[in-house]
Amino acid sequence: MPAKRILYCESNADGTIGGSFFSLLFLIQGLDRERYEPVVIFYKDNSLIPSYRASGIDTRVLEKPLPWNFVRSLASAGGIRALCSRLLWPVQKALNVGRFLLMPVADKYLYLKRNHIDLVHLNNSIIRNNDWMIAARLAGIPCLTHERGINAHYPQLSRWLAPRLDAVICISNAVANNLRSKAIPDKNFQIIFNGLDPANVVADETDSEIRARYGIALSDPVTGMVGNIKEWKGQKSVVLAIARVKQHFPDIRCFLVGDTADADQPYRDVLEQLIEEHGLQKNIIFTGYQTNVANFVSTMDVVIHSSVLPEPFGRVLIEAMALKKPLVGARDGAVPEIVLEGETGFTFEPDNPDEMSACIVSLLQNPDQAKTMGGKGYQRLNEHFSIGSNVEKTRLLYDEILARRSS
Structure with missing residues (x-):
């Protein structure tokens, strides 16, 4: 067959x-x-x-195809053109329905047939x-x-x-x-x-190499999160939480691993301003897009998941579990299905930097507990998320x- x-x-x-x-x-x-x-x-x-x-x-x-938007240029011109833009808006909408639904449906139909x-x-x-x-x-x-x-x-x-x-x-x-x-x-x-197959989550750089690249001492505690820079991912909460963690661990380092789309650059600017306001320039590190995030997760003592909106799943959570890392995650969406409170990590109310920082500090102060949680997370990954x-x-x-x- x-x-x-x-x-x-x-x-x-x-x-x-x-x-x-x-x-x-x-x-x-x-x-x-x-x-x-x-x-x-x-x-x-x-x-x-x-x-x-x-x-x-x-x-x-x-x-x-990109949407037609001739109405916007007319509206910005003012005067009679702005009036025309209001009259032409239904026309633009109808044209885009054809451009984005009717024509593509015909194209996709032929594509499916031709490619069997x-x-x-x-x-x-x-x-x-x-x-x-x-x-x-x-x-x-x-x-x-x-x-x-x-x-x-x-x-x-x-x-x-x-x-x-x-x-x-x-x-x-x-x-x-x-x-x-x-x-x-x-x-x-x-x-x-x-x-996920844990065998595929492997760092190709050592902890020492990553620390040396970013000027991090071997004794400095490291935390961080993996996710493209987007407002709903909650990097702002992480920045504010690290400001609180710094009061307990002055040398704390935090990786923000992920790319920034052009549309999200204003949010990135807000983050950088917050970092400057709280004097966290040496504590928080933007890595940009990384082909192998395991290099960074392997270096983290605690892995953060900070979405401020309900998380549908959170692949980075099971990637961290594959590396036997304890988790700190926002208590919403699918996170409680993955992170077992007090067993594989801790959860906190979304967009609550105080509670997030308390979870991070607790794990950094209790490395044996953190190690045990990481081991249980690895076991849970193999049992439920293989x-x-x-x-x-x-x-x-x-x-x-x-x-x-x-x-």
Whole structure:
């Protein structure tokens, strides 16, 4: 029997690489290529594409059109042009519906047919990739999507499409519960946690090398977080917490590991101003994007997860668990599903620097407890968040969907 061709689409195109990129890569690497032939679509070139291609994955980059916005230029001109802009706004909206939904649906329909796709797997959310969903439905090709977000609002089209998909893979119970709270039927929900193989989370630089690069003494305590610089990720809370930790550990160092998209530069500027105001220039280190975050997590005595909005999963948490690190995480979203309070780490109220700093200080003052928590986290990773379990559950779902469609 020929391998089933599965089209995957990663829709994030802001220039940063997030957990969804890695989750998809690890999933596909674990699939049996004699049974499944992956085709991966990105909308923007990125530094992880070589890793996909090195794994023998057919990886493509498609152009995504930009919205027409002639109304804005008219509105800014003032006078009669501003009046025209108000009259033309419905026209612009209608044109963009055609440009971003109707035309793409036709293009995607032809793409699926020409490439002989058997199954479509969308990697982000029911909010994203609606054109692929509709095109697959028109083409009679089964389609499922990951839901990797906890969103406050779901557009009407997404709410209509979700129950008509073959499956919605929720990466945590928190994600599924959020969808239910928005009155989205759960008849096709599947809970499949992100997975990780600890053997793949390996530092290729030593603790001494990382410390030497950033001028950190071997005796200095180190903490930090991994995540692109975005307001909802909560780096501001981390900065304020480190200002408090510094009162107990003057030589504390904190890595902020992650890229900054152009749209998030104003937030980065706010962080740098806060760092200066609190005299933390030597304590907090922006590393930028790193190809191997394990180099930095390995150096941390405590790993922070600081999202100020509900976290859908938190891949960085299980990466830290793979390195036997104690965790300090915001008590919201899926974090309590991963971090067991008092066993694998501590949790705190989101956007509460005082409580966060108390958790960090407690672990730094009790290194034996921190080590025990790290060991229990490693055990929990292997029991609940292994890549083997993730791949097997996804494979069974594929087989069920394909069998149902062929019967």
